[in-house]
Amino acid sequence: MREKLTKYLKELSTNQNIGRQYLVEEYSMQDGHVYTDPLMEDSHEVVKGLIHKYKNRALIKVSYHCAAHCRFCTRIRQIGTDDGTLTDADIDSIINYLIAHPEIDDVILSGGDPFYTPHITEVLLSKLKDIESVKVLRIGTRLPVQSPVSFASKPILRLLELVKQVASEKPFFILIHIEHPDELTPEVLSLFKTLRQQHVTLLSQTVFLKGINDHVEPLFQLFRTLYHNGVVPYYLYHCDKVAGLENFVVPLEAEIEIATELHRRLSGIACPAFVIDVHNGYGKLPVPLAYFTADSTTAKDIEGNIITL
Numbered sequence: 001m002r003e004k005l006t007k008y009l010k011e012l013s014t015n016q017n018i019g020r021q022y023l024v025e026e027y028s029m030q031d032g033h034v035y036t037d038p039l040m041e042d043s044h045e046v047v048k049g050l051i052h053k054y055k056n057r058a059l060i061k062v063s064y065h066c067a068a069h070c071r072f073c074t075r076i077r078q079i080g081t082d083d084g085t086l087t088d089a090d091i092d093s094i095i096n097y098l099i100a101h102p103e104i105d106d107v108i109l110s111g112g113d114p115f116y117t118p119h120i121t122e123v124l125l126s127k128l129k130d131i132e133s134v135k136v137l138r139i140g141t142r143l144p145v146q147s148p149v150s151f152a153s154k155p156i157l158r159l160l161e162l163v164k165q166v167a168s169e170k171p172f173f174i175l176i177h178i179e180h181p182d183e184l185t186p187e188v189l190s191l192f193k194t195l196r197q198q199h200v201t202l203l204s205q206t207v208f209l210k211g212i213n214d215h216v217e218p219l220f221q222l223f224r225t226l227y228h229n230g231v232v233p234y235y236l237y238h239c240d241k242v243a244g245l246e247n248f249v250v251p252l253e254a255e256i257e258i259a260t261e262l263h264r265r266l267s268g269i270a271c272p273a274f275v276i277d278v279h280n281g282y283g284k285l286p287v288p289l290a291y292f293t294a295d296s297t298t299a300k301d302i303e304g305n306i307i308t309l
């Protein structure tokens with residue numbers, strides 16, 4: 001995966017908390033490294049671009065392209081290549097599969113970044129909206145923190161019009177991938193306001209990253225500020241077990257301690273679920289916080305007092 005940043009990120013990249021996410025440096029593997037697929041996405045790709053791993057949910061990769069390349073990307077094996085770009089025929093196959101599988105009620109557009117290829121996403125969405133059995137739609141994106149100004153471009157404004165129209169019919173979630181409070185610039189916060197006017201619910205996703213956000217204070221500021229700006233923190237992930245990304249992985253015990261302290265300090269709605277997307281298995285499993293004893297007969301309360309249950 002080659003280095004790729006937006007103009008906006010280049011200006012911010014002297015900030016280590018942002019630069020380290022994108023710049024090729026000691027974190028990165030050498031060229032030619034083969035990255036793995038621990039989430040078994042390739043084996044659950046039932047039609048090109050459609051991953052059907054959980055019974056009622058399906059994830060669509062719109063393309064493998066993003067505005068900027070994150071060094072820790074779970075899909076680093078694919079990002080930046082043209083192989084994943086959906087054609088109109090691919091979209092029709094996906095739509096037919098969804099119609100033939102009415103147990104799928106929740107569809108996630110991902111990639112690559114669906115907002116980076118707004119014309120493809122628009123075609124897809126205009127067909128998805130008419131499938132009766134699809135009750136909920138989501139778009140996962142990092143573009144708001146990679147290039148907030150892009151949301152003023154004509155193709156994205158057009159897509160947002162469609163999103164607003166669909167969102168007034170079906171619950172619609174935009175999941176913003178964000179790692180550090182330094183990414184919440186005035187431009188980004190102002191974009192959240194615009195997005196909230198599209199009838200969508202804004203959620204966030206964050207990955208624990210060594211040397212970037214593996215402390216209580218930045219994550220506390222991140223989730224609190226998101227909450228104050230109308231974004232509900234959804235998931236906080238342990239970094240996926242992709243071969244070659246080991247330098248980004250934070251030890252689980254340290255993460256449990258941080259997640260427990262965050263839970264103590266944040267409003268309930270502002271506190272994301274801490275999960276591990278297990279490799280070679282199924283599920284984003286919730287990681288127990290450091291409250292309960294092993295046999296669940298006693299617990300520490302948030303003040304640290306031992307109580308019996």
Ligand SMILES: *Cc1c(COP(=O)(O)O)cnc(C)c1O
Nearest residue numbers: 051052053054057058059108284
């Ligand atoms: C994460 C994921 C989903 C959605 O999971 P939720 O826990 O409902 O957010 C769906 N399909 C795939 C392949 C996923 O990785």
Ligand code: SF4
Nearest residue numbers: 066069070073112142
């Ligand atoms: S924006 Fe998302 S999909 Fe694209 S490189 Fe970053 S983490 Fe991967």
